[in-house]
Amino acid sequence: MLTVDNLEKTYDSGDKAxxxxxFEVSGNEIVAIIGPSxxxxxxxxxxxxxxxxxxxxxxxxxxxxVTGLDKSALRDVxxxxxxxxxxxxxxxxxxxxxxxxxxxxxxxxxWNAFRRNFPPEDIKRAREILSRVNLEGVENNxxxxxxxxxxxxxxxxxxxxxxxxxxxxxxxxxxxxPDTSREVMSLLTxxxxxxxxxxxxxxxxxxxxxxxxxxxxxxxxxxxxxxxxPDDLDQAARDEIYRGGESIADRxxxxxxxxxxxxxxxxxxxx
Amino acid sequence: xxxxxxxxVEGSWERPTVFYNKKVKYxxxxxxxxxxxxxxxxLRISPSRFVRGIGAGVELVTSMLPPAYTPxxxxxxxxxxxxxxxMTIVATTIGIIVSVPVAVMASNNLSPKPxxxxxxxxxxxxxxxxxxxxxxxxxxxxxFGPLAGVLALAFKTIGFFAKLLAEEIxxxxxxxxEAITAAGGTPVQTxxxxxxxxxxxxxxxxxxxxLDINLRHSTVVGIVGAGGIxxxxxxxxxxxxxxxxxxxxxxIVAIVMVGEGxxxxxxxxxx
Numbered sequence: 001m002l003t004v005d006n007l008e009k010t011y012d013s014g015d016k017a018x019x020x021x022x023f024e025v026s027g028n029e030i031v032a033i034i035g036p037s038x039x040x041x042x043x044x045x046x047x048x049x050x051x052x053x054x055x056x057x058x059x060x061x062x063x064x065x066v067t068g069l070d071k072s073a074l075r076d077v078x079x080x081x082x083x084x085x086x087x088x089x090x091x092x093x094x095x096x097x098x099x100x101x102x103x104x105x106x107x108x109x110x111w112n113a114f115r116r117n118f119p120p121e122d123i124k125r126a127r128e129i130l131s132r133v134n135l136e137g138v139e140n141n142x143x144x145x146x147x148x149x150x151x152x153x154x155x156x157x158x159x160x161x162x163x164x165x166x167x168x169x170x171x172x173x174x175x176x177x178p179d180t181s182r183e184v185m186s187l188l189t190x191x192x193x194x195x196x197x198x199x200x201x202x203x204x205x206x207x208x209x210x211x212x213x214x215x216x217x218x219x220x221x222x223x224x225x226x227x228x229x230p231d232d233l234d235q236a237a238r239d240e241i242y243r244g245g246e247s248i249a250d251r252x253x254x255x256x257x258x259x260x261x262x263x264x265x266x267x268x269x270x271x
Numbered sequence: 272x273x274x275x276x277x278x279x280v281e282g283s284w285e286r287p288t289v290f291y292n293k294k295v296k297y298x299x300x301x302x303x304x305x306x307x308x309x310x311x312x313x314l315r316i317s318p319s320r321f322v323r324g325i326g327a328g329v330e331l332v333t334s335m336l337p338p339a340y341t342p343x344x345x346x347x348x349x350x351x352x353x354x355x356x357x358m359t360i361v362a363t364t365i366g367i368i369v370s371v372p373v374a375v376m377a378s379n380n381l382s383p384k385p386x387x388x389x390x391x392x393x394x395x396x397x398x399x400x401x402x403x404x405x406x407x408x409x410x411x412x413x414x415f416g417p418l419a420g421v422l423a424l425a426f427k428t429i430g431f432f433a434k435l436l437a438e439e440i441x442x443x444x445x446x447x448x449e450a451i452t453a454a455g456g457t458p459v460q461t462x463x464x465x466x467x468x469x470x471x472x473x474x475x476x477x478x479x480x481x482l483d484i485n486l487r488h489s490t491v492v493g494i495v496g497a498g499g500i501x502x503x504x505x506x507x508x509x510x511x512x513x514x515x516x517x518x519x520x521x522x523i524v525a526i527v528m529v530g531e532g533x534x535x536x537x538x539x540x541x542x
Binding site: 075078107113211 | 464
């Protein structure tokens with residue numbers, strides 16, 4: 001179970017990206033985090049495994065408090081959290097096999113990592129996962145030879161081979177076309193059910209969130225303004241998330257001068 | 272108002288000068304010309320001195336042709352050339368092995384500020400001295416012979432290789448590194464999987480290029496007693512044995528040309 005308690009992040013520039021966010025995720029729940037650009041979605045997901053260092057509050061995975069761990073203990077807990085990225089973040093010049101196996105690096109000595117000396121069970125499992133994500137036969141291709149959808153499936157395979165207790169997906173479909181986006185979302189939901197792990201998906205396409213998520217968290221200006229099943233996400237809730245409570249009828253231009261200032265966007269796009 | 276004053280000059284336009292105004296511009300041009308005139312006056316190379324110089328040059332060249340060597344000189348030549356080539360290979364290997372960690376230190380995206388400044392200082396110091404100066408220092412430090420030459424060439428390799436590799440490292444895609452970090456990789460594993468594959472083509476290209484440079488320099492450092500063919504060349508000049516000098520120069524040119532060809536071929540292969 002992942003517990004996020006009053007999480008805060010203030011960037012060096014003074015932008016408050018997260019203003020005390022609290023929620024829990026457990027079981028094999030698929031939680032979609034939605035919200036406008038600059039609401040802090042990316043910061044939130046990245047703060048859970050401390051790729052972005054939160055400035056306040058606590059994150060706990062089962063009985064381990066992630067915030068406050070030293071570097072070595074943080075590496076251990078990161079092995080239990082698989083991460084999937086918007087731009088896939090595959091190592092372009094390495095083969096698909098090496099990219100998938102790099103998910104096991106946390107369990108490998110540096111010398112064995114240098115020699116690409118992965119244990120046989122890891123390699124066997126990498127092949128199983130390859131067929132699970134429908135990528136048989138490409139293990140010796142370089143990652144930069146694949147299409148966007150294939151790359152993201154390699155990214156998912158790399159996270160799954162970690163045998164994580166939770167998956168974190170930071171805008172996994174933003175760089176993909178609509179059909180491929182749906183394939184990736186259904187692959188993620190299958191993994192959650194088959195491996196019995198929860199997934200936190202940060203996503204800006206509300207339709208995809210409603211179709212695939214068990215629960216939706218709406219983030220607006222660094223605060224949770226909605227937390228419930230997709231069926232409860234009515235127009236009022238959407239207005240609350242995207243327009244700070246004003247309905248479409250109230251204003252013609254939903255973006256200009258809204259409560260989520262454009263300076264927050266810059267802060268979030270820091271990665 | 273603006274329109275009225277503008278109409279008078281509407282048909283004329285002048286390129287804005289990088290100097291404050293035209294007067295400053297011509298003043299600076301004048302000063303530069305004056306400095307050139309002073310330089311020539313200071314050296315006072317008269318036309319008759321110039322003609323005498325050409326005469327001596329023609330005499331030298333005619334006394335050098337045709338290149339020739341006695342059997343004992345041939346042995347000296349082969350010994351010197353082999354020593355130069357061996358020095359090149361050893362010095363380049365040592366230089367590159369030392370350069371890679373220095374390059375990591377000297378790249379501002381991987382190293383904390385204090386380490387970065389140390390790395391940059393190493394690069395600056397190794398770049399600031401000419402090969403011959405370094406070779407003289409090394410001869411004083413470890414005595415005559417190829418060891419001094421190897422140390423001098425390896426030392427110079429660091430400044431070149433680490434600087435250019437550091438610039439390449441600063442341009443890498445952080446996302447690929449981040450993925451390894453998120454999977455629980457140690458910093459060294461992150462370098463091995465997230466950074467090294469991205470800069471590997473550059474490492475190969477720079478190595479070949481530096482091998483080429485070191486081959487040329489290895490023929491020169493011998494002049495100050497640091498091993499290689501250079502000392503044989505200097506001795507032949509001292510003995511006015513210009514035909515042997517010409518033979519040595521021809522062999523050096525031939526070797527450098529072969530090296531140039533091989534490096535061009537190798538660089539084409541790795542693109």
